[in-house]
Amino acid sequence: MNSIILRTATNYILPLLLMFSVFILLRGHYLPGGGFVGGLIAAVAFVLHMFAHGLEKTRELLVIHPGYLLPFGLSLALLSGFAPVFFTGEPFMTGVWMENPIPVIGKVGSALFFDLGVYLVVFGVSLTIIFTISEDA
Amino acid sequence: MELLLAITIGILYASGIYMMLRRSLVKMIIGLILLGNGVNLLIFLLGRLTKGSTPIIPDGLDTFAEAYADPVPQALILTAIVISFGLQAFAIVLIKRVYKVVGTDDLDELSYNEDDETI
Amino acid sequence: MTQLILLPILFQACLAVLLLFFYTKTKTQKVLSIAGSSVNLVIASLLFYTVWVNGSMSVQAGNWSAPFGITFVADTLAVTMVLLTAIVGFAVSVFSAFTIARDRLRFGYFSILHFLLMGLAGSFLTGDIFNLYVWFEIILISSFVLLTIGSEKKQLEGAVKYFALNMLASIMFLTALGILYGLTGTLNMADLSGKVAALENRGLVNVCALFFFIGFGIKAALFPLYAWLPDSYHAPPTAVTAIFSGLLTKVAVYALIRVFSVVFVVDEFFSQLFIILAVITIFSGGIGALVQTNIRKFFSYLIICHIGYMIIGLGLFNEIALAGMVFYLIHDVVIKTNLFLISGVIVKIKGTSDMRKLGDIYNDYPKLALLFALSLFSLIGIPPLSGFWPKVSLILGGMEADNYLTVGFILFGSFITLVVVAKLWAQVFWKSSANLEEHEDFSYFNKLRKRRKVAILFPVVFLTLVTLYIGFGAESVNTLATRIAGELINVQPYIDTVMGK
Numbered sequence: 001m002n003s004i005i006l007r008t009a010t011n012y013i014l015p016l017l018l019m020f021s022v023f024i025l026l027r028g029h030y031l032p033g034g035g036f037v038g039g040l041i042a043a044v045a046f047v048l049h050m051f052a053h054g055l056e057k058t059r060e061l062l063v064i065h066p067g068y069l070l071p072f073g074l075s076l077a078l079l080s081g082f083a084p085v086f087f088t089g090e091p092f093m094t095g096v097w098m099e100n101p102i103p104v105i106g107k108v109g110s111a112l113f114f115d116l117g118v119y120l121v122v123f124g125v126s127l128t129i130i131f132t133i134s135e136d137a
Numbered sequence: 138m139e140l141l142l143a144i145t146i147g148i149l150y151a152s153g154i155y156m157m158l159r160r161s162l163v164k165m166i167i168g169l170i171l172l173g174n175g176v177n178l179l180i181f182l183l184g185r186l187t188k189g190s191t192p193i194i195p196d197g198l199d200t201f202a203e204a205y206a207d208p209v210p211q212a213l214i215l216t217a218i219v220i221s222f223g224l225q226a227f228a229i230v231l232i233k234r235v236y237k238v239v240g241t242d243d244l245d246e247l248s249y250n251e252d253d254e255t256i
Numbered sequence: 257m258t259q260l261i262l263l264p265i266l267f268q269a270c271l272a273v274l275l276l277f278f279y280t281k282t283k284t285q286k287v288l289s290i291a292g293s294s295v296n297l298v299i300a301s302l303l304f305y306t307v308w309v310n311g312s313m314s315v316q317a318g319n320w321s322a323p324f325g326i327t328f329v330a331d332t333l334a335v336t337m338v339l340l341t342a343i344v345g346f347a348v349s350v351f352s353a354f355t356i357a358r359d360r361l362r363f364g365y366f367s368i369l370h371f372l373l374m375g376l377a378g379s380f381l382t383g384d385i386f387n388l389y390v391w392f393e394i395i396l397i398s399s400f401v402l403l404t405i406g407s408e409k410k411q412l413e414g415a416v417k418y419f420a421l422n423m424l425a426s427i428m429f430l431t432a433l434g435i436l437y438g439l440t441g442t443l444n445m446a447d448l449s450g451k452v453a454a455l456e457n458r459g460l461v462n463v464c465a466l467f468f469f470i471g472f473g474i475k476a477a478l479f480p481l482y483a484w485l486p487d488s489y490h491a492p493p494t495a496v497t498a499i500f501s502g503l504l505t506k507v508a509v510y511a512l513i514r515v516f517s518v519v520f521v522v523d524e525f526f527s528q529l530f531i532i533l534a535v536i537t538i539f540s541g542g543i544g545a546l547v548q549t550n551i552r553k554f555f556s557y558l559i560i561c562h563i564g565y566m567i568i569g570l571g572l573f574n575e576i577a578l579a580g581m582v583f584y585l586i587h588d589v590v591i592k593t594n595l596f597l598i599s600g601v602i603v604k605i606k607g608t609s610d611m612r613k614l615g616d617i618y619n620d621y622p623k624l625a626l627l628f629a630l631s632l633f634s635l636i637g638i639p640p641l642s643g644f645w646p647k648v649s650l651i652l653g654g655m656e657a658d659n660y661l662t663v664g665f666i667l668f669g670s671f672i673t674l675v676v677v678a679k680l681w682a683q684v685f686w687k688s689s690a691n692l693e694e695h696e697d698f699s700y701f702n703k704l705r706k707r708r709k710v711a712i713l714f715p716v717v718f719l720t721l722v723t724l725y726i727g728f729g730a731e732s733v734n735t736l737a738t739r740i741a742g743e744l745i746n747v748q749p750y751i752d753t754v755m756g757k
Binding site: 157162165169172173176179180182183184185207209210213216217220223224227228231232234235238239244247 | 386390393396397400401404407409412413415416417419420423424427430431433434435437438441443
Binding site for chain 1: 279
């Protein structure tokens with residue numbers, strides 16, 4: 001697609017969308033949102049970039065292949081599940097929370113790391129799928 | 138509202154199954170997507186359509202203070218949506234590959250050659 | 257201690273993720289997979305031993321008490337299946353390390369294999385019916401990838417059929433779940449047990465049970481829903497087909513057993529339905545196998561044929577028939593995996609799986625032929641090998657229910673198995689083979705180095721030994737099967753374990 005409006009707009013929208021995706025990720029604990037939606041929004045940001053500038057440019061922008069994020073995301077999610085087993089001896093996946101809140105961020109718990117893992121996995125998977133489909137379309 | 142949803146679910150199921158019975162691969166996948174959406178709506182409907190607050194019991198009480206909305210159906214539907222997202226993505230890649238290798242979109246023309254076996 | 261229940265699932269998950277980190281290093285993947293499968297065997301045995309000694313256990317993932325949280329239950333049936341999964345997983349892991357071509361391994365074959373094993377362990381151990389659906393989907397997605405990896409033409413063609421019918425089965429399953437949740441408001445199987453029994457609207461309960469039956473029936477390849485199985489199982493590499501045939505249809509049988517013992521009751525109608533469909537399944541699977549010329553399609557029809565035996569056991573639903581069913585399940589998982597591994601070795605020797613061209617195996621490899629014969633005889637059920645004992649229990653169960661027609665069909669099924677196996681033996685082992693043209697890029701068995709030959713045969717020997725143990729140690733396996741049958745008839749202990757009473 002060769003539209004100067006889309007290309008110019010994408011340059012501004014991409015960082016905004018990424019920021020929004022992180023906002024949605026953090027909002028997810030009490031309100032609608034979370035890792036899955038956040039990851040999808042982040043992926044959509046790059047898909048938009050791909051529409052405007054072409055697949056090659058997006059690949060350059062990403063530096064690494066998004067598929068490489070999968071094992072990291074999966075292990076983060078898995079390790080967050082193990083946290084209660086190691087720290088408090090409760091069953092797998094029990095929520096563990098910090099005693100004292102960190103300034104600005106607030107209380108951090110194992111659920112946040114699980115969501116972060118999901119975010120990475122969803123981001124990696126959706127981009128890998130879309131790149132594969134559009135590669136030789 | 139229930140009646141409307143019930144009719145919608147019926148239409149989704151009927152058209153999904155109709156599409157699956159066609160011979161085209163693309164229509165088969167559209168059929169599966171429609172069926173999947175029908176199921177999600179079915180769970181939504183059968184989880185009771187109620188307006189209410191979050192199902193959290195206030196401090197100092199033993200039961201819910203007011204009418205609450207059941208949180209389980211939305212968790213079930215979300216899980217089902219995520220799973221069907223993955224499966225549909227796989228399906229699209231699969232039919233694209235099938236079309237490239239076999240060169241047809243017609244299910245009837247998918248026949249295999251038994252002679253070239255590999256391990 | 258109860259944390260041990262989750263270990264088979266979590267170990268496979270960690271292993272699969274670890275293998276993803278070595279995505280391009282196929283050598284490391286092989287070593288990790290084999291080592292991991294051996295460790296998993298130890299874990300599964302430990303879990304089995306613990307449950308055998310201490311009785312059923314349950315754990316609430318996330319520490320939300322039942323029925324609100326997701327429960328994992330290890331009763332005797334579940335841990336037996338987990339142990340079988342570990343045994344089969346180990347054999348297949350070794351077999352794939354030495355037979356699957358490198359250009360398939362490069363696409364994360366081992367990682368997906370261990371995700372599949374994780375899904376299997378999860379579906380055996382879960383006590384929540386929606387969670388069962390999720391594990392089924394994990395199995396399904398992994399099996400799609402294993403089925404299509406390499407994207408040969410016939411693989412893709414098989415995959416389309418496999419995909420369409422299994423997706424339909426999942427949708428049926430999910431529909432049933434939706435109705436069940438609407439009726440009872442819970443998804444915990446132990447909790448459902450009492451609530452479903454108390455429902456007034458029996459018509460809707462039966463419709464819901466039928467949806468479950470159709471969904472699992474497609475996955476278990478029951479008549480008339482089995483057409484996808486022979487069309488897709490012959491396509492992927494033998495190691496993949498081996499694990500599919502050993503466990504994927506059986507996990508659906510397991511789900512049927514679980515749902516129809518804990519949640520629903522096998523009443524007159526379902527008993528009739530199960531027995532009629534099972535009998536037709538035995539019949540059509542056997543007849544289907546008679547006319548096949550491809551050795552792997554031949555075994556695929558035998559899978560269908562023998563699914564019938566287990567469903568007959570479920571339909572009769574008395575203690576001795578259930579014990580026979582469980583025994584048959586244990587026997588079938590091991591023997592079917594082994595048969596496909598054997599077919600893989602035969603293809604490796606001759607370069608084809610077409611029975612018209614095969615032959616001379618007995619002449620060229622008498623010792624191997626003897627090894628294969630042990631498995632084939634166990635399959636038919638020649639005493640004292642493993643297929644014999646469960647059939648005795650099933651026949652006794654049929655007699656106890658005064659259902660002599662069923663008994664007749666069980667005997668007919670064994671007879672037809674005997675006929676087709678005799679045909680296979682004559683065609684593949686005795687007949688002198690036609691002159692086969694040699695493939696260029698195919699590593700034939702006799703050209704392999706000795707170490708590799710041993711490595712390829714090791715899983716076959718291992719599974720044959722397990723089969724022999726099931727046959728000659730029938731006493732102990734029967735004790736196990738009877739104990740499981742008792743747990744299936746009286747589900748109160750299961751419910752108490754989950755609810756923490």
